Amino acid sequence: MERWNKRQTGVIVVVIFVGVIIFGGTGNGLVVDLTVLEAATATGAVCLDGSPPAYHAAPGFGAGTNSWLVHIEGGGWCHNISNCEARRAGRLGSSRAMGSIPFSGILSDRIELNPEFYNWNKVKIAYCDGSSLTGDVESVDPVSKLHFRGARIFAAVMEDLHQRGMKHAENALLSGCSAGGLAAILHCDRFRELLPSAARVKCLSDGGFFLNVRDIAGSEYIKNYFSEIVTTHGSAKSLPSSCTSKMSPALCFFPQNVVTKISTPLFVLNAAYDSWQIRNALVSPGTDAAGVWRDCVSDPSLCDDGQLEVLQEFRAAFLGALRGLGVSPAVGLFVNSCFAHCQTELSELWHFQDSPLLENKTIASAVADWFYDRRAVKAVDCPFPCDSTCRSTPHVTEAFDFGVDSGGESLSAGGPGDRRPHNNG
Template identity: 55%
Template sequence: MIGARLIHQQWLSIVICGLILLKADAGSVGITYLQNAVAKGAVCLDGSPPAYHFDKGFGAGVDNWLVHMEGGGWCEDVAKCVSRRNTDLGSSKQMVKQFGFSGLLSSQQKSNPDFYNWNRIKVRYCDGSSFTGDVEAVDPANNLFFRGNRIWEVIIEDLLAKGMRNAKNAILSGCSAGGLASILHCDRFRSLLPATTKVKCISDAGFFMHANDVSGGKHIEEFYGKVARLHGSVKNLPASCTSRMKMKPELCFFPQYVVQTMQTPIFFINAAYDSWQIKNVLAPTAVDSGKAWKSCKLDLTKCTPAQLKIIQDFRTQMLSALSGGVNSSSRGLFIDSCYAHCQAGKQITWSSDSSPAVGNTKIAKAVGDWYYERSPVQKIDCPYPCNPSCPKVDDSD
């Protein structure tokens, strides 16, 4: 009986140690709430304080800062914002207290050799406007606050006070809606740091295209227009863009117009067949009443030849848009031919044995080579379905 108990205790100890090791590998990082931001009106949709997770730098990376903005779509009308308000995309009250850092944010040298010891921050997303909104009045009927730009400003201000103002190196990055935010706020981020700081930006799956949908309509243009009007975003979009797009300044939500006058070096990580964009820009359900695209947009192997032609044309439009801009020589690209969305935040796609590669180069190496200027990086994959390193699409998706 005693022997059995000892064996049980030994096994229990092994399990607990294993869980601790797993937690360490995942890089679990605690949450920081900016309670003093509430007085400045810099709040989530529900009025709760903004939040971020901060893993401090060490060793040679102690003066280097990587600020990564979370993604999670947008809310374009009051009803959609109300539906987000009581989730972690609208309230810091609903956010997990610990967040696992992986990929670009990993603290493991082997898997993230260029940035593992930097100060790494994950900014939580709770405003629904890619951190662009600022409406003074509160929606009284629904108690909604549209203050995304204020959230961005107070968090950057807080990080500057915590040492980022002395940064030697700094990166503003993000995934999806956060990847769009990293484009929209890139030059402003540069302006807030010393001239001596080496500042660059990274957009992961944030290059959303201004393109017609399969019906010939402008679904995504109308969608972003609604977001901009509801959140009061236009005044916080890059002035270098809105001054040129005076008739439709809300079009500066689209990166292809912003990058034309961007001054800060930026790296674009994007799937040429971005799964979110194929589902929501190219073939949104709203314009596919006959459900002809239902199977195709979940799995490219199920597309008809005619559908694949439309998808290949969409890729061509994206590559053309990415090539524009006055500062294109400092622009880095990793455009793989995978059917994916957001690839830098997960170890499996960032730098693992099974990560997608373009020309034998994985995302982590491409980004590091570009940031440290070890070599120019403009990796553009061949057209689908040429890349065997792309992950297979799960039929249950």
């Protein structure tokens, strides 16, 4: 089976918001066509609407011919029938709504923007199932005609890539952003099993370390939300058995309950003040009817003292959960104090002249150092308002202890939601 052809290089202008910081840049972006796996439907591997799964791919070249970067697209989840119906006609529910896309950041083919992975085979798995590629329900909902087959999509894409040359991989990295970053964690060991034993195989989760915390009202919103996802999509059988054998499958959708049993080297890239989690899990829907958190969740510099205290507690809980990863150099960390969510897909954040830095390294450099075992990478930034890494100005990193507390018990995450902002009563 042949690999893919590059399509064209175009001019891409990107302007995004990360907190209140605007990154603008112009560069040549590789535009990549969609590969649709029509034959995969025979195995039941389909999107929410029943259309075939798909991915975007660009072939490796030169020294990167036998190296593979497989990146899983993000896009949240759908947790019930009506919510999934709302996604089915768009690109997050149907390959029929997908088209060509530009590759940038970790997927860029320009050496100056992606110096370590630019010439690898690069694949972006299109996300159209709403379950972080974990769903597997044989029956089709008789009314909505929805299909919940995310796990089969992952298997079908892996099989296709295997036939296109990934079975000869010397290096391979499974990565993903947001819901895709969660998928990279949940499928990490499975990905390793598919590749040659002699290959260097690792996983990277970008913005995918979702924390089980209470919201500002003290409710378990995100836990209940994840539970509905797992139930709706029949995800239990696809989640790591090392976790589901000990606790509810819904809890195994949280990385903090899974990562301790992952044997494949894992790199966690995340903002300690993850903007999606703060806006959706911490200040969950309906908890801020008066709008007192509106400015704070848009720009943490606008938070009052009580709100800032809650954010700092969220950070402490996040770092506490990461301690479960242990001290092994196989585990990499880049946890900055940016108010951000996903930092690999845009060159402005991945590797650019004003990209975020920790230990004087861009994200791209830190990931490469870890992947090639050049050094241990466990970079954790100091707390907000020490968020200057987002602007690439001098900062002080914080010592991060992966050990045990004075009582000899493993450090674990606590819930910041029990403490409410001062002006919320």
